[in-house]
Amino acid sequence: MGKRDWNMTPKQQNIYENLWHQAHKIFDWRTHHQGKRGTARYRDGVRSFAKHLAINYGSKNFKNINEKHLRSFVEESQEAGVSAATIKTDLSAVRKLHAMLPKTRHKLPDNNDILGAEKRKIVGVDRAWQNREVTKAVHHARIMGRKDVEWAIGCARTMGLRIEEATGLTRTQMREALINGHLHLTKTKGGIPRDVPLNQGAKRVLQRILAESKHEKIFTGHGQTHRQAMKSIQNWLQNHRKVFTEKSEQESASTYTKQLGIDVQRPHLTFHGLRHSYARSQYEKATRGGMSANEARLYVAEQLGHGRDDVTRIYLGRN
Template identity: 30%
Template structure:
């Protein structure tokens, strides 16, 4: 951030020099928040007059802070400080939106941290045992072998790329071709709420895509049979999981997934928990803080908020 008395920094200091509203501690906290904001405006927008401040400047700042892993509570405090300053500026040209209006107009998410309802991740033993079982069933070419092969691969995509079950099942040949070329998988309209996102292609994901794309005609999908609807294919692989998962649960797994006296069941969504936990740990091992790591990983799993990652970390946060 730019330091020193830029024109807008001098304007901000004048506001705080003359105001007597709120306590001294509150004013000091607000001024500290505004100094960061003013530095951002000076560097990013070369702004000369705070009377020109508008929503787009505030949104850009919040988005920058979110990429830095700043918690929603801190961002709300920042917004309070900015609005406090803005109210003291004479002859403003634009009104600033409140948090709800920012959310609706710019998709800025400042929600409270969701409740953490226990860990849902699989143990390595559970995952490896079920993978071994579905591999053997798929190789048998017997009844249910095709669905077993689908389950085998969808599990790997969920575990190593954080894909939701529908996102994996709806995977198209064109998406796979692009991923194999670029090393990044583009989740498109099949994503929850239709939010597109990019996910790093894992080595296991590459193996799945390279092996399954063989024989899939252009315009078709890798896991959906001819004439089959997407929801029917998703239901087919989910039913297989529901009918077979109990035999792979371990005492250790049940204990780690315990919430209010009941163990969370093995699910594809639980494999996203494994993915998030692994990825956050990987980023923290690079030297990032937990919040910074969460800011990176939350985009990979299709969320806008870093605090959602606390849900996936369960009791590992």
């Protein structure tokens, strides 16, 4: 069974404990009729979701959760290698808790809407953006004057950065990266530093950002907090993704999945999907260069900043 990363700061721990206190009161007296095992399993699901909210959103009240929180939770769980059955139970627990709360703000979709009704029949899940989708998104962001979105997309697609890694970059880091030929990251998921080699696309992205921004803190130099900067970019993608999402599932299947001959499901494009695109391109480059499939997966794992083959397979659409 996969394991999620729940490292929390003291502030996030306090938020989590508040969320868990809300849930604990409900599950203590309203779910005892399910039996000890059923109740315990639902509690575990809600506990995991509460940690996800605390770490990724700073959410303080279950009443405010909506579809994006569920999708984000599923994506993180899948990346961690958590089984589909476990994720499904977790979602059911969250929806049951939500149904018990008075005056909730949003209606939550059912499991089929989040996971896909045919998920168990599908060999792969293709979350990666296609090159033309990236091009269209960047163009749309540029027209709207959203340089932050344009820059973040570029960083994720050419260097495989998570959104918190991209929005945490500084001018000093970028200048040093162009000199050294690799981007040194210290503020990463799990706190494990890594060096990302710069390809020509990455160099062009960094050069453009340095030319267009004069702030040391590229994404937070305009009075925004780091969390606000991330949320603004994520909201833009969610609100505008219909503009740049390819309509034909067959046409937009990646080179990698076509070569494997697997059927794929393409969920909504998310920022994290750009990291999948980076993984695919690095894998294809490595295999074209003579690496075996196993060697290429290990190479990609290093670039992504983790060492698990099962997670790499998810990025490559083979979960």
